[in-house]
Amino acid sequence: MRELMQPSKDEIKLVEVLHALADPVRLTILGRLADSGRESCSGISETIDVHQTTMSHHYRVLREAGLTWTTVEGRSRYVSLRREDLNERFPGLLDAVLTPLRAG
Amino acid sequence: MRELMQPSKDEIKLVEVLHALADPVRLTILGRLADSGRESCSGISETIDVHQTTMSHHYRVLREAGLTWTTVEGRSRYVSLRREDLNERFPGLLDAVLTPLRAG
Numbered sequence: 001m002r003e004l005m006q007p008s009k010d011e012i013k014l015v016e017v018l019h020a021l022a023d024p025v026r027l028t029i030l031g032r033l034a035d036s037g038r039e040s041c042s043g044i045s046e047t048i049d050v051h052q053t054t055m056s057h058h059y060r061v062l063r064e065a066g067l068t069w070t071t072v073e074g075r076s077r078y079v080s081l082r083r084e085d086l087n088e089r090f091p092g093l094l095d096a097v098l099t100p101l102r103a104g
Numbered sequence: 105m106r107e108l109m110q111p112s113k114d115e116i117k118l119v120e121v122l123h124a125l126a127d128p129v130r131l132t133i134l135g136r137l138a139d140s141g142r143e144s145c146s147g148i149s150e151t152i153d154v155h156q157t158t159m160s161h162h163y164r165v166l167r168e169a170g171l172t173w174t175t176v177e178g179r180s181r182y183v184s185l186r187r188e189d190l191n192e193r194f195p196g197l198l199d200a201v202l203t204p205l206r207a208g
Binding site for chain 2: 027091
């Protein structure tokens with residue numbers, strides 16, 4: 001199968017991170033990952049009422065921007081938040097976005 | 105002349121702020137305002153090699169998202185950063201974005 005494009009820490013770009021953050025569904029995914037650490041894409045998608053094709057697009061935007069790691073295990077994909085990489089690249093950004101999200 | 109749409113502090117929405125931030129020209133404008141406090145749109149536009157129509161779009165996105173205040177004085181428009189409002193709504197977000205911008 002094809003390799004998934006995932007930027008190295010130093011390749012993560014501020015504008016792309018901000019673009020990836022600027023969507024309510026992607027913020028919901030990130031909020032879940034902030035709590036759970038790591039989840040299967042199918043598990044997350046089950047709880048979000050968005051078409052599968054659209055969800056795949058959101059996972060790709062998050063991965064390519066460097067917000068999430070994606071691993072493929074058998075037929076499943078798992079995503080996790082790249083919290084340490086993001087905190088090193090853009091200190092405080094992730095918390096500044098996730099905190100108001102929790103507050104609703 | 106028509107009123108400019110500028111959201112009140114409580115109307116500022118995280119997703120719209122993130123969308124407004126997710127553009128290199130708009131980040132450049134914000135970086136300048138962070139240093140200068142307040143500037144004329146024409147003064148900023150002179151130093152950025154982008155078509156005037158596009159610049160007007162960027163000023164509008166920033167204003168409508170609640171990142172900047174725009175005031176009209178005679179034939180000129182002035183913009184300033186809504187730092188206090190943003191820091192109250194989303195603590196740490198503005199600094200988390202502007203700091204890496206300064207670092208290049």
